[in-house]
Amino acid sequence: MEGLFSILNTELLVATIRLSTPITLAAIGATICEKSGIVNIAMEGIMIIGAFFATVVAYYTGNPWAGLLAGIISGGLFSLIHAFATVTLHLDHTVSGAVLNILSFGIVRYLMVLIFGHPGTTNPIPVGLKAYQWAIPGLSRIPVLGPIFFNQTPIVYLSFVAIIFFTFFLKRMKVGLHLRAAGEHPLALETIGVSVYKMRYLGVLISGLLSGMAGAYLSIENNVSFTEGMTNGKGFIALAAMISGGWHPIGAFLAALFFGFADALQIRFQIIKLINVPEELFIIFPYILCVVAVAGLVRRSRPPKADGKDFMIERVE
Amino acid sequence: MNNLRIGKETLLLAATVVLAVIGLILYVAAYFWGFFLMAGAAVSYYFSLRIKNGREAAWEDVRGFLKKLSIPAIGIVVAIVFGGLIMLLTGYNPLKAFRALFYGGFVRNWHVSILNATPLIFTGLSIAFAFNAGLFNIGAEGQYYIGLMASTWLGLRLGLPPIIVIPFIFVVAGALAAAYNAVPAFLKVKTGAHEVITTMMFAHIARYMSPIFIRANGGDPATSTHAYVTDVIGENTWLPMFRDFLPRANYRLHIGILIAIATAVFVHYILYKTKFGFEIRAVGENKDAARAQGISIGVNVFRALLFAGFLAGLSGVTEVLGLSHKMFENLNAGYGWNGISVALLAGNNPLGVIFTAILWGALDAGGQYMTRTTQTPNSIVEIIKGVILFLIVARYIYTVLGGKLKKRRSAAVKEAK
Numbered sequence: 001m002e003g004l005f006s007i008l009n010t011e012l013l014v015a016t017i018r019l020s021t022p023i024t025l026a027a028i029g030a031t032i033c034e035k036s037g038i039v040n041i042a043m044e045g046i047m048i049i050g051a052f053f054a055t056v057v058a059y060y061t062g063n064p065w066a067g068l069l070a071g072i073i074s075g076g077l078f079s080l081i082h083a084f085a086t087v088t089l090h091l092d093h094t095v096s097g098a099v100l101n102i103l104s105f106g107i108v109r110y111l112m113v114l115i116f117g118h119p120g121t122t123n124p125i126p127v128g129l130k131a132y133q134w135a136i137p138g139l140s141r142i143p144v145l146g147p148i149f150f151n152q153t154p155i156v157y158l159s160f161v162a163i164i165f166f167t168f169f170l171k172r173m174k175v176g177l178h179l180r181a182a183g184e185h186p187l188a189l190e191t192i193g194v195s196v197y198k199m200r201y202l203g204v205l206i207s208g209l210l211s212g213m214a215g216a217y218l219s220i221e222n223n224v225s226f227t228e229g230m231t232n233g234k235g236f237i238a239l240a241a242m243i244s245g246g247w248h249p250i251g252a253f254l255a256a257l258f259f260g261f262a263d264a265l266q267i268r269f270q271i272i273k274l275i276n277v278p279e280e281l282f283i284i285f286p287y288i289l290c291v292v293a294v295a296g297l298v299r300r301s302r303p304p305k306a307d308g309k310d311f312m313i314e315r316v317e
Numbered sequence: 318m319n320n321l322r323i324g325k326e327t328l329l330l331a332a333t334v335v336l337a338v339i340g341l342i343l344y345v346a347a348y349f350w351g352f353f354l355m356a357g358a359a360v361s362y363y364f365s366l367r368i369k370n371g372r373e374a375a376w377e378d379v380r381g382f383l384k385k386l387s388i389p390a391i392g393i394v395v396a397i398v399f400g401g402l403i404m405l406l407t408g409y410n411p412l413k414a415f416r417a418l419f420y421g422g423f424v425r426n427w428h429v430s431i432l433n434a435t436p437l438i439f440t441g442l443s444i445a446f447a448f449n450a451g452l453f454n455i456g457a458e459g460q461y462y463i464g465l466m467a468s469t470w471l472g473l474r475l476g477l478p479p480i481i482v483i484p485f486i487f488v489v490a491g492a493l494a495a496a497y498n499a500v501p502a503f504l505k506v507k508t509g510a511h512e513v514i515t516t517m518m519f520a521h522i523a524r525y526m527s528p529i530f531i532r533a534n535g536g537d538p539a540t541s542t543h544a545y546v547t548d549v550i551g552e553n554t555w556l557p558m559f560r561d562f563l564p565r566a567n568y569r570l571h572i573g574i575l576i577a578i579a580t581a582v583f584v585h586y587i588l589y590k591t592k593f594g595f596e597i598r599a600v601g602e603n604k605d606a607a608r609a610q611g612i613s614i615g616v617n618v619f620r621a622l623l624f625a626g627f628l629a630g631l632s633g634v635t636e637v638l639g640l641s642h643k644m645f646e647n648l649n650a651g652y653g654w655n656g657i658s659v660a661l662l663a664g665n666n667p668l669g670v671i672f673t674a675i676l677w678g679a680l681d682a683g684g685q686y687m688t689r690t691t692q693t694p695n696s697i698v699e700i701i702k703g704v705i706l707f708l709i710v711a712r713y714i715y716t717v718l719g720g721k722l723k724k725r726r727s728a729a730v731k732e733a734k
Contacts, residue, residue, distance in 0.1 A: 041455075041513055081707075089711045094453050094513060098657050099706050106699025113694035114407055236517045243511070278532070280525040287518040287525075291501075295510040 012264055013148045017156060018222065020260025022047070024159050025214035026238035027245065027252035028166050029207030034247060035170060036203025037183035037196075039308040041097035042082050043211045044235025045104030050075035050215025052108045055226040056115060058125040067220045068129065068155070068213070075212015076205055078104070083204035087197050090310050101235075109228065121227040129154050129221035155217040162210060166249045179203055183304035186311045196311050211235070233287070240290045244297045247304065255293065262286040329365035333358045345574055346559045346566035347427045388715065389662070392708035400701040404693060414693040421686020422679035428567035429685070431574050432640060433678030436461070436649070438577035439632035440656025441663065441670040442584050443625040447512075448665040449588060450621035451601035456501070456516025457629040458653025459523035460494040464633020466530045467493040469644040472550025472637060473534060479553050486554060487576075487634050494630020495623045497523070502622035506615040512622065520653065528646055546645040556639040571639030578671055580631065585667040597621050629653065658706050677702065 026043045033040040053074035058067025078100070085096040109119050116122050132154050139150040149160070169176040181189040182199035190196050214234070219226040237259055244258075245251025266282040269275075336358035343351025366375040401411035422430050440457045447454035454460075467490035475482045501515035534547040556573055559566035588594035599607040600617045608614060632652055641648060659677055663669030680702060684695035708714065 085707070085711055089714050091711045095661060095710050098453075098455065099661070099703065099710060102654065102658055102706065103700070103703030106696055106703045109696035110403075110694055110700055113696055119696070233517065233521050236514055239511075240514050240518075243514070278529045280529050284522045284525045287521045291504070291510070291515050291518045294514050295504040295508045 010144055010147055012268060013144075013261075015264035015267070016257060016261040017148055017152065018260075019263045020256040021156050021159050022214035022217045022222075022234055023238050023241055023256035023259055024253050025155075025162060025210045025217065026207075026235055027241035027256050028159075028162055028249045029210030029214075030238055030242040031245070031247050031249055031252050032166060032170070032179070032210075033203045033207035034242065034307050035183045035304055036179045036200045037186060037304060037306045037309065037311065038083070038086050038200050038204050039093035039097070040079075040082060040204060040207050041094055041236070041239065042079070042100035042104075043207065043214075043238055044231055044233070045097075045101035046075045046079050046208050046211035047215035047218065047231045047235050048104045048108055049078045050212030051219035051230065052111070052122075052215070052226050054212075054216035055122050055125060055219045056111075058128075058220050059123060062126045064125065064127055064129045064132070064220050067125065068216050071216025071220070072209050072212045075210075075215060076208040079204050079208020079211070080201070082208070083201045086204070086310075087200045090312060093308050105228075112226075112228070119228060122225045124224045125220060128224040129216075130224075153221050155213060155221045158213065159217075163249050163253045166206075170249070175199075175202070180304070182311075183306055186306050186309075200311075211238075214238075237286070237290050240294045243303075244293045246297075247302070258293070259286055259290060262289045326365050326368045329361045329368070333362040333365065336361065341578070342575065343563070345431055346563045346570060348563065348565065349424075388712060389709050391715075392705050395708055396701045396704035399704050400697055403700065404697060409693045409697075410691070413691050414687050414697070417687040417690045417693075418680070418683040418698070420683075421690070422681075422683025426682045426686050427679075428570045429682035430675060430679035431570060433681050434674040435571075435573040435577050435639070435678075436632035436636050436652040437655055437659050437674035437677055438574075438581055438670055439635065440629050440652050441659030441674050442581055442667055443627075443629035443632075444656050444660035445663060445665040445667060445670055446584060446588065446597075446628060447621055447625040448660060449594075449601045450597045450617060451604070452505075452618060452621055452625070453513050454498070454516055454622065454625040454629070455513050455657065456498075456518075456520035456653070457625070457632075457656050458650070459516065459520030460498055460626045460629035461633045461636075461653045462520075462523040462527050463494040463497045463626075464490050464630035465637055465644050465648060466527060466633075467630070468554075468634040468637040469534065469547050469550060470530075472554040472642075473548055476551060476553065479555075479557075482554050483556065483638065486638065487631060490634045491627040491630040494633070495627040498622050498626025498629075499619075502619045502626075505622065506619050516622075524650070527644070531644055531646060534644075547643050549643045550637065554638055555642060556635065569640065571635070573635035573639040576631075576635065577674075580628070581667045581671045584628070588667060593620070629656070632656075658702060661710050662706060 026047060030040055030043055050071040054067040054071030056067075057070035058064045061067070081103075082096055082100055085091040085099075086093050112119055112122060130153050133152065134154070134157075135151040140146040142150070170180060178189060178194050179199045179202060181194075182196045182203070186196040189199065215231070218230055218234075223230070238252075238256070241252050241255035241259060244255040245253070263286045266285045270279045270282045336354045340351040340354025340356075340358060344355060345351075363375060363379065366378055369375075370378075397415065401415065404411040404414055440461060443457050443460065444454050468486050471482075471486045471489060475485070477485070497519065498516065501510070501512050501519055504510040504515055505512050531545065531547050535545070556571040556576075558568070559570045559572065560568055586594075588598065596607070596612045596617050597620070599610065599612050600614055600621075604614055607617075636649060636652075637644060655677060659670055659673045662673040662676075680698050681695075684698035687693050687698075688695040
């Protein structure tokens with residue numbers, strides 16, 4: 001029992017934040033995207049693209065901030081393919097998402113061989129974003145909460161900003177309201193003269209930018225290189241967080257925290273070896289939890305009405 | 318007179334089947350002249366259609382078939398051109414690379430293409446079947462792993478004669494994979510939890526369970542603390558080889574491909590000729606209409622995911638019984654993911670899956686050969702595959718392009734007037 005208590009400390013909670021950040025970012029992205037009516041299961045692939053390009057740019061410029069920017073932009077650009085396919089070409093959303101996931105593996109592997117000469121793991125970047133950990137003066141001194149929330153690395157802070165901004169965006173901003181209408185009642189939106197297509201492109205783009213940032217977090221903040229398969233299903237866990245969080249940025253954050261906590265806990269269990277079982281049993285724990293959360297909470301939350309539904313304007317000329 | 322006609326038609330159909338089967342077996346085993354037999358089968362099928370429906374209708378069928386093939390053909394050509402451009406831009410010789418790719422994939426290492434295609438047909442069928450019910454079995458990879466583990470476990474323990482034990486392992490390992498998929502299926506029906514997330518998570522879980530299984534079944538647990546390979550399964554459970562009856566066939570080529578193709582035909586039959594298949598497709602096409610007809614959505618969703626799990630599990634069985642005869646970590650991982658492309662490319666048609674799986678397998682085999690001989694990274698093949706897939710699934714692109722062309726043409730006509 002003593003062992004059990006020894007792992008429940010601040011360090012564990014710091015690790016929770018660290019592990020949940022990419023899920024949080026991608027889950028907020030997914031939320032915005034589905035609010036606009038487009039289902040996006042390509043988050044995994046977008047994260048891979050973002051993580052890779054962030055590493056490449058950070059490697060060549062030596063500047064992790066340039067890497068972060070590259071990760072965000074590349075994620076955004078890649079997501080536009082999804083927008084083009086689903087909105088303009090009226091392709092089934094899950095099909096397009098699956099294709100993008102497959103495409104991302106190919107692109108990254110090809111470029112990796114081209115740039116670094118081998119698949120697997122890239123060369124390490126000179127400086128990671130972790131070097132820019134910043135303790136907010138004053139706030140970081142608060143016991144327990146201080147070290148958890150206010151002594152963090154840049155993308156973690158950005159994820160906090162994203163939570164607040166996108167909650168506000170959906171609730172109060174005109175664009176946000178229009179975007180939600182595109183996912184709830186697209187025809188009504190079109191009637192008042194706002195383009196549903198544009199709103200849906202915007203929704204997908206936001207999810208791409210945020211997932212790209214999540215990818216950059218994995219490769220250049222939490223790590224100093226890109227490894228194939230480093231996303232490890234996080235894009236799909238983010239979808240689970242979106243559903244468990246009831247299609248709301250704050251809910252998504254809380255769900256992501258929960259998954260991050262499960263991950264932190266299992267890593268801690270692996271290290272202290274409290275019970276003698278194969279380590280893989282700990283690794284699968286968050287995945288099981290994810291299934292339980294989705295199955296248990298899905299009924300209580302409601303997706304946008306036109307989520308995943310195609311919208312086609314028939315122009316009469 | 319009438320009786321004679323029916324006799325002719327049946328005769329031609331029988332000839333079609335015999336020629337197709339023999340030609341296929343030969344062709345698969347790299348006896349390429351089997352192609353002529355298959356071509357003969359196509360001709361005799363055409364004549365049987367002509368007798369049955371008349372000349373016009375038969376010709377219409379042929380044209381319809383060729384038209385259906387045109388979109389995939391365009392997609393493949395465009396993707397190849399695109400891949401060639403990328404190679405040019407990044408400093409490789411596309412002509413040499415593509416020569417190696419096709420020579421390697423379709424001639425020289427044809428047996429590797431077939432070995433790649435075998436499990437892909439099963440996972441592709443699994444995903445295609447689920448799609449027909451409107452479900453996305455994205456976690457086929459997990460069921461593949463279950464198939465691997467179950468068949469290894471049984472193969473290590475069963476000492477019965479091959480004729481009994483091999484079918485037994487196919488059925489039991491498939492059933493276990495189906496049971497594994499029963500959890501996401503149950504959750505889907507009872508709580509509405511989306512199968513994309515649950516089967517995906519189950520795929521990760523199966524992947525992480527496999528090392529535990531391998532350690533438990535490899536070597537002497539007392540001496541080896543961390544085994545990466547299981548023991549070799551009993552020879553009585555190995556699948557027969559093509560070599561056993563065709564001496565020039567490659568020594569690694571096992572008859573799994575024939576089982577896979579037969580399964581595809583069987584799945585096609587189920588889907589289009591049985592009540593079960595009809596209900597599955599009804600649910601996939603329109604849930605409300607299906608409900609109105611008294612078809613239970615829940616029951617069919619559950620059955621579809623179970624059957625999909627069964628099919629994906631078989632891919633693991635052929636892999637172990639036919640090729641590796643043991644299991645190791647990450648044994649040919651990726652068949653589940655690639656099965657998604659194979660199914661989508663085939664438009665979720667079980668017979669189409671056979672061809673798309675072979676195409677995918679050949680691109681992989683050819684890609685390896687290309688890298689060995691021309692040093693072009695074989696991941697270019699992944700990009701080409703992605704582009705092919707995109708151009709084929711996004712069929713609407715042709716409607717848009719076609720519409721624009723028409724508009725431009727009519728505008729030009731107006732101007733001319």
